[in-house]
Amino acid sequence: MDSLTQLALGAAVGIAVMGRRTAAWKAALWGGLCGTLPDLDAFIDHGDAISNMTLHRAESHALFFLTLAAPLLAAAIAGLHRDRAHFGRWWVTVWLALVTHPLLDLMTVYGTQLARPFSDFPFAVGSIFIIDPLYTLPLLAGVILALVAWPGRGLRWNAAGLLLSTGYLAWSVIAQQHVTSLARASLQAQGLAARDLLVTPAPFNTVLWRVLVLTPDGHAEGFYSLLDDTPHISFERFPHDTGLLPRLADNLPAQRIAAFSHGFFKLEQRDGQVRITDLRMGLEPSYFFSFVVAEQRDGRFEARPPLPVGVRPDLQRTGPWLWRRLLGEPLPSPR
Template sequence: MDSVTQITLGSAVSLAVLGRRTAPWKAALWGALCGTLPDLDALIDHGDAVRNMTFHRAESHSLFYLTLLSPLVAAAAVTLHRETALWKRWWLAVWLVLVTHPLLDAMTVYGTQLLLPFTDRPFGVGSIFIIDPLYTVPLLAGVAAALRATPSGRRWNALGLALSTAYLGWSALAQQHVTELARASLARQGHQVERLLVTPTAFNTVLWRVVVVTPEGYLEGFRSLRDRSPDLRFDAFARGVEWRDRLRGHWPVERMEWFARGFIKLHEREGRVLLSDLRMGQEPYYTFTFTVAQRQGAGLARIERPPLMGQRPDVERALPWLWRRMWGEEVAPPR
């Protein structure tokens, strides 16, 4: 999730655990710091854009390593504030803030390596967009109320946590509902499905994007919870299978195919072979697009340190479409 959300969640969790045992500003401040801590790995340059993407949310988001770190951070807090009698409560607060960060990240589609060093599998439920005001606003309101150090403020903080958690549960239920509709629709239309991804569009859990990898390419469709038709309409696109064969064994391509769980496409533009992560963005605009090879006459030169070539949609076209489509109006996506 975005930094503001993680900071706010950290403060809310810390305030809830520490309660009246310490000053609210202390709980909120340490919660914000611990809520930010795992994402500091983004400051590490691993050498190229593919490595930076796929090594983000790795060791710093491991539940095991964060658990080992939590007593050290708690010790720093109680020593600084001279609250050693509250050691266990501070430890619990710090641990919960640290581990809820990657657990929330895992609800997005990006991929979080929660179980390092036991497995490097990137977990990504994909039921919530990286920025969702309906998740963040209740947390912000609760933290603001709790900082007033009144009983009602603490209750508002607890309510904010409860509402945000309930919203996460709702997002998972809505995702499952759309997944079932998509599978049924694909079966009726006779599509052969290799992989299926259902994830929300920007800032909401009403309009969902469906990506289907097929033997021939991939399909993209959208489903609003306000749609009445039982069937989804899909647009078909090429996935660049011929490029995949030519780039077999190329580390950036192999790494991205693993990290994106097969939801990638390869395509040529102006003599460059580009790889796009189909999970984030929508056709033809993808946040993570990398140049992985370059044409050289009849040959192909592989690029070992691929640069990021991400594309952003035209906001003036995309936001009105998003709003209209979210409410069930059948309008074609901007291409």
């Protein structure tokens, strides 16, 4: 999730755990800082663009390493405030602020490597977009009210914000499963073979959903709004150059994207260059993570340092479409 959301979640956790044992601003400050700490890995350069992408949310988001770091950070905080009597409570506060960060990231589609150093599998539920105001605003409101209200009443407002935001996460999973069942039924009705299926929310909401389908010869894309009049989902198909993958078997960057995306990628050849694109983030034909990984020379493909060529969707074009499609208007996908 975005940094503001992680800050708000960490602050809310800090206030909830510390309660009246310390000033609300101290609990919010240290909870918020610990809640954003794992994302400092974004400033680490791993040598190339694909490594930077696939190693984000790695060790700094691993539950094992965060658990090891928690008592050290808690001891520093308790020592700074001369509050060693509450060291145990600070320990719990720091640990929860740290681990709720990757657990929240888990709910997005990007991929979070929770199990390092034992596994580098990128776990992802994909039921919430990386920025969703309906999740963030209750947290922010609860924290702000906790800081300005009387202590007892402020703690109740903070708890209410945590409860509402957690309930919204649960709702996102329920909505995702509902759309997934509709998508499977639509695929079966249309006789469209699916190797795999991914359902993720469109930006900033959990009403409009994007359905991504891997087919034997490419992928298909459809959209469904919970406000649609019909449960039918229409799909637009996009062929892939399936002959490219065997020729890139020794291309490590391409293989890393293939694994990190759980197979939801496409390969294409343009102007003598081979591009690999993570299909999970974006919408056809604009994707955030797309890289040139090889160049054709003398009839064969030679690996090259990954070159980012991803583009963000044009909000002036897609923004109005997203809003109208969210409201249930049957519109074709923006191209």
